[in-house]
Amino acid sequence: MIQLNYGGKNQYGDTPLTTEENQDVSLFFGQSSFATYTTVDENNIVKVDKDVDLRYLGPFGCGIMTGSGTVLNSINPEPGNSIVVFGTGAVGLSGMLAAKIAGCYPIIAVDIHDSRLKLAKELGATHIINSKSEDPVEKIKEITGKGAHYSFETTGVPEVTLAALHCLRVKGICATVAVGKRDLTFNVFNDVVANSLTLRGVIEGDAVPQLIIPKLVTFFKNGQFPIEKLVKFYELEDVDRAFADSSNGSVIKPILIIDKSYQV
Secondary structure: OHHHHHOOOOOOOOOOOEOOOOOEOOOHHHOOOOOOOOOOOHHHOOOOOOOOOHHHOHHHHOHHHHHHHHHHHHHOOOOOOOEEEEOOOHHHHHHHHHHHHHOOOOEEEEEOOHHHHHHHHHHOOOEEEEOOOOOHHHHHHHHHOOOEEEEEEOOOOHHHHHHHHHOEEEEEEEEEOOOOOOOOOOOHHHHOHHHOOEEEEOOHHHOOHHHHHHHHHHHHHOOOOOHHHOEEEEEHHHHHHHHHHHHOOOOOEEEEEOOOOOOO
């Protein structure tokens, strides 16, 4: 997966993309970026309903699949299990929506942006915690009693990962999908062994795209996965503003629209 997505070449060791001067172009993430057309392997194609607005579906192949798949596939909670989502970006909120579909309770969202926490509450979080003003571990144990059954960590911040472990009950499971910039140091016995905890790494939601994406599209059509509340459309020339809005927390998932004439 790492080689194919980040190595810049396909499984045959080359790239089908070139410049007009016949120079190779890196096949980043199997597709390259900001391209009007691209070359893909037929095994990577996912068929979806023709009546769905394709402008919303790009993120289904990455962040939305990662978040929802982590909950539905990797964690696979029982109805009534408690879950805490650390980080309410596109990945975290997708996991939270999946937790709601799975019947989890309580569903606790933790973030540092009040605007994102407000949206999380609107989308189905039963409790919200701003970790800048409250100790999330203490608050989660107050809400759940013995600690949460599951936590889903999306930030990659070492202190947050530790909180995602410390908030669990005995035999709880922390799933993380994060790409962190700093190393995490923890005591294996005190932080994991003493309470028989599991720290599980998850790639792309442990999902088969051809199986999970049609299911998510059905949820989207049924109103169970209101992705339209997470996204904002930008024209390509506004890419810098899209990055800025994502960075400051005012937009959950920016989507660049290249084909302005597209209609369902």
